[in-house]
Amino acid sequence: MDQHKESSQLSSVLHVQICYAKPGMQILHDIDVVPGTTLQQAIMQSGILQRVPEIDLSTHSVGIYSKPKTLDTPLRNHDRIEIYRPLLIDPKESRRRRADIKNIKNKQSSSSPSK
Helix, strand or coil, X not given: CHHHXXXXXXXXXXXXXXXXXXXXXXXXXXXXXXXXXXXXXXXHHHCHHHHCCCCCCCCCEEEEXXXXXXXXXXXXXCCEEEEECCCCCCHHHHHHHHHHHHXXXXXXXXXXXXX
16 A cells, blocks of 8 residues: 555656756756646746746757757656757858858869969
């Protein structure tokens, strides 16, 4: 009977992890929440918003295991909640700039006279 009681207590807690990273800092914070807890509630309970005040849930995207989710998503046991930083530059624009720089360098090296 004690094992049954113990297993029913275990199912009343979900173990999740809150993740956030930026240059020079990585946070992986494990917390326990009750079933029915939403992604936003877990983030609030974790204390990460006090620890990293620049996190703004109105501008930062969130997800679970690299899949974008909404803040009202209910959690499951062992979910990894990820808080994503806003993009500073559009990835397409970044690739375009790198290609332009590469093309300029190639033109400069091909127009240089050989010794």
